[in-house]
Structures are given as C-alpha cells and as structure tokens.
Amino acid sequence: MFFRSTLPRSTTFRHAIEADLDRVLPLLIADPASSLTTDQYLAKLADRQYRLPWTWLAEEPDGTLAAVAVWWGSPERELPSALDAVLVVPDGIESGRTESGSTDSGSTESHERRIELAAALLSTAHRAYAAAGAPAPPEYHVFLPGDWREQPSVAAALTWRQEAARRAGLPVAVERLRYEWTPEAGLAAPSGRLRFTAEPDDEVFVDLFRRALTGTLDAASGKEAAELGAEAQARADVAFYRDDMVGDRAWWRVARTEAGEAVGFGLPSRNHVFPVVGYLGVLPEHRGRGYVDEILTEITRILAAEAAPEVVRADTDLTNAPMAAAFERVGYRNNARRLVLSAR
Secondary structure, eight states: OOOOOOSOTTOEEEEOOGGGHHHHGGGOOOBTTBOOOHHHHHHHHHTTSSOGGGEEEEEOTTSOEEEEEEEEOOTTOSSOOEEEEEEEOHHHHHTOBOTTSOBOTTSHHHHHHHHHHHHHHHHHHHHHHHHTTOSSOOEEEEEEOTTGGGOHHHHHHHHHHHHHHHHTTOOEEEEEEEEEEOGGGOOOOOOSSEEEEEOOOHHHHHHHHHHHTTTOOOHHHHHHHHHHOHHHHHHHHHHIIIIISOSOGGGOEEEEETTOOEEEEEEEEEOSSSEEEEEEEEOGGGTTSSHHHHHHHHHHHHHHHHHOOSOEEEEEETTOHHHHHHHHHHTOEEEEEEEEEEOO
C-alpha cells in the first residue's frame, strides 16, 4: 500500500538541549508499550545513563514538540547502547493535515503520520550516531507483558513503533523471556558434581566463551559470532561483561568436575538497577547432563550472598527452550518479555 508523506517539510529533528527539558518532561507518559516516566528519566539523566544529546525531538513548524525518543547508555560511554522509548504526541498526530486541509486523527493517514514522525526521528539520530563512530544503530528494547499478543492495546502500541524502527534500519526482531528469582523461591543444595572456582585470567573466559558458541541457542551471540568469528565474539563478550556491566568481576566462576575438567562457566553480574544472570555456558561436549541447572544455581547463590537482592533478573530467547526450562527448574518465574529490534 502506498502512502504519501504527511510530514510538514519544515519539521525539525534534533537532539534536546537544556532549555527543552521543561517541554520534554510532559511528553514522557507511559503507555502499553513504553514504561518510561518523568521520574525515571530525571534519575537516569542525573547519573548520565540518559543525556540531552541522546534525547531526540521532532519539532513542528510552530515550535511545538511532536515526538521524543530517548536512548540509554553506560555513564562511561560516549555513545548510547539502546533505544529505551519513542513517543509521538497525540496532538502532533491530530495536527496532520490532508491535502484538503481537514484533520482526520482516526484515519490510516494519521496512523501513517505517527510512523513517519517516529521513523524520521530515529533515522536522524541514527545518522548522528554513525557520524560519531557508532558501527550500527543502537538496538531498541521494548518491554512487554508475557501475554502481550492477547492484549489489543499493547499490540497496537507496539505495531507503529516496530514499523517505525524497521524503516529506520532496525528490521530484525528477537523476542526474549524475562525471568525473576526471589529469595522466597529458595535454592537447591549443591550436588557435589561440580566445583566452582574464581578465575582472574580473562583469557580463560575468552576460551570458554569461544568454545560455548558452538551450537549456541542464543540468537545474539550466534549472529555476532557468524559475522565476527568466534574468537572476536568471545573477546567482545568478555569485554562487555567486564567493562559495561557493573557487577563485580570477582564473582565470575568456572565450573569444573572433581577431576578438574572445565564443563562450563557462570557470570553473576548486575546492571544499573538489578542483580542479573549475566551469562552462563555449558561446553558442547558436556551438554545434556544437567550442568546448566547447577551453574545457574551457583550464579544465583553468589548473587544472593553478595548482593542481598530482593530480586534477580534474567533473560533468554523465546526460542531457547532448554534455558527457559532450566530457569523454571531452579525457581525463576517468567513475568514479562523483551522485544529486541536491531539492524542485523
């Protein structure tokens, strides 16, 4: 189906400046496919997880704001890592005019204008990030309820965002299950089959990551390894969990048999909000023996002891049924989903 552009030619797309803040905050209204609130934005702005140059605006010819997009990044980084929210102001939709000059906020054209505004805003920001050295547009992470397909309001709020992201260069979608563990769930006692040892040498973990990539069901790791090569991907993974996550590097463990043979590894970690199951891997030759449950239990045990959490969070791809089953067996419960939209 063909749609003509309904955007005014003088619509401006730019990043925010300090003088915009009072106008941006009222736009941050949560909806079924966006949970960002004013309080969250201000808190993350204060510690540099959000920044005004990472907050992009669509400004109408009369100076009103029609859309806003907010990217997130580590406080130590110069470029953002992920798109957290994109919102189009309802009044901005309703101000779209047909060629005859009439307003039709409920029309297909109005729906298309919402998509065009968001897509143009994201595309402009993506070009700016590329010029600053970003190798690819940041991924867009959308947090959704587990039954989002059965909720028309959620599906509708997601549909235009996903189409806008696709037009802006994020056509690939991976759905992930979000799990949570709470102390009330408890943990099984160690079986004694495995010994978990700290390992300060990053090269040991590079080798373990590389070996675990064979036959991996993790979509992101498998895709990156196919493009970069297993060695480069393993080094990138180690660098990410060491440098970008805020968990203690000393929590990382190698899982070994009583004879000392490595069977896998676990990376307890945390993001800027919660303790998380950073990564775990079982080496191909040791899969199918239940070691995944023991490694996941040990990761959770370390987080429970070191971080005293109210909740531990973890994600796995919707298609990674063995990992999902392990989470269930260890006492994690699925409570939401995350849709990751990326360039490749």
